[in-house]
Amino acid sequence: MNEKTYPKDAMRVLKETSRTFYIPITFLQKELKHTVASAYLVFRAIDEIEDHDEIDNDLKHSVLTQVSELFKQPFDEEKYVQILEPVKDTMPEVTLRLGEWIEACPESTLQFVMDAASEMAFGMAKWANVNWNIQTREDLDDYTYYVAGLVGVLLSELWEFCAGVKTDRDLAIGYGRGLQAVNILRNEQEDLDERGVSFVPDHWSRTELFDYADENLAKADEYMKSLDKRSILLFCRLPLSLAHKTLKAMKDGREKITRAEVEQTVEEIHVD
Incomplete structure (x- = not known):
């Protein structure tokens, strides 16, 4: 995804999901703005899995652990869809479109986001496992x-x-x-x-x-x-x-x- 054409739809979803962070993200200069926007959406996507009150903890642990591993390699949309299959009907737009937020991230900073997201999903899985x-x-x-x-x-x-x-x-x-x-x-x-x-x-x-x-x-x-x-x-x-x-x-x-x-x-x- 070219940095100059950061998707407007990503900014729309960002605005709809975060009142606290949307405005300050717009203060940042281009590379940082696009990276932090993508990172927020990625984090929010996995946070929605952790927070969901209709998914049992064993399933949360399984899904989040698999997502954590997925972030350790180039993102595979097909694999993500498979992982999300047991919970997809209860997931919001920000989670279903995770691959798009990763694609929108500037290539120069993507690895920082992927590493942090992998560690976060691992930690969320660990804590879901012990309620x-x-x-x-x-x-x-x-x-x-x-x-x-x-x-x-x-x-x-x-x-x-x-x-x-x-x-x-x-x-x-x-x-x-x-x-x-x-x-x-x-x-x-x-x-x-x-x-x-x-x-x-x-x-x-x-x-x-x-x-x-x-x-x-x-x-x-x-x-x-x-x-x-x-x-x-x-x-x-x-x-x-x-x-x-x-x-x-x-x-x-x-x-x-x-x-x-x-x-x-x-x-x-x-x-x-």
Whole structure:
């Protein structure tokens, strides 16, 4: 797929599947924009398998393990269709069209995305296999690494490869974990009600979970200091600002921030 003709349909699906990341992705310059858009769609495609409340864990483990292996070689659409066969009728568009998101990724950066997607699918399969039975802080760190910290690592690899911007790996993982911790807090009851799953370690209350989010968002704030390219800084700043505001809202007893607050935050990032 020629970089100059990144498919408009991919951007449509991106916009429909992510309110948080669509706007900051548009801040990035071409090669990075197209790579991160593809990576988000690929990650979202496998995340839909992990999150689906109608697929049993054994099947999730099987499908995600096979997809993980598929990412280790040049993508085979026919093989992917075979792997997805047992679940395809319940899958959304973003998952069914995974091959198109891979094809749309710039060739120069595709291997970064494939490697990260393989590792993520492996981690998701591992945790599906044990019904996300998170008992300790170490378990939570492991899970949040696979589903979010890994995204921070990929982004840092891309910043360096495409723009020469070097960052600290541990802080990059903290950036991803911080955003994920806020999501876990926000969706705690819903995950329990709809999927029967808790991502909260044994004997932890929301207080410890708030502390975990604060600790990782502090790493994310530190991570931001190493970003000296404006487009990358803007990309990272919006999701982080929204996470900080959502966390504060939940500490104040609210469920989440309002649409107006989201729009105000977007405006603040643009103006800054």
